[in-house]
Amino acid sequence: MSLFHPHLTHHVGFKPIDPLGDGLREDILAEQAEPDRIVLELRPDENEMLKYLKVLTEDSDRIDFSES
Numbered sequence: 001m002s003l004f005h006p007h008l009t010h011h012v013g014f015k016p017i018d019p020l021g022d023g024l025r026e027d028i029l030a031e032q033a034e035p036d037r038i039v040l041e042l043r044p045d046e047n048e049m050l051k052y053l054k055v056l057t058e059d060s061d062r063i064d065f066s067e068s
Contacts, residue, residue: 031037
């Protein structure tokens, strides 16, 4: 008897695992809908960033721009 006999074949399918399938998704959505929620927005100061990059490029001991 062949292992591939039509009556012996089974189709196996897997559902994707939802890491938030334990109800955490609903908790997160409820928290995000609250009026007093905390909203984190990272907005770097452009001038501070330019000063930092200028210091990095002037200090040759800190960064090596040569190709390896």
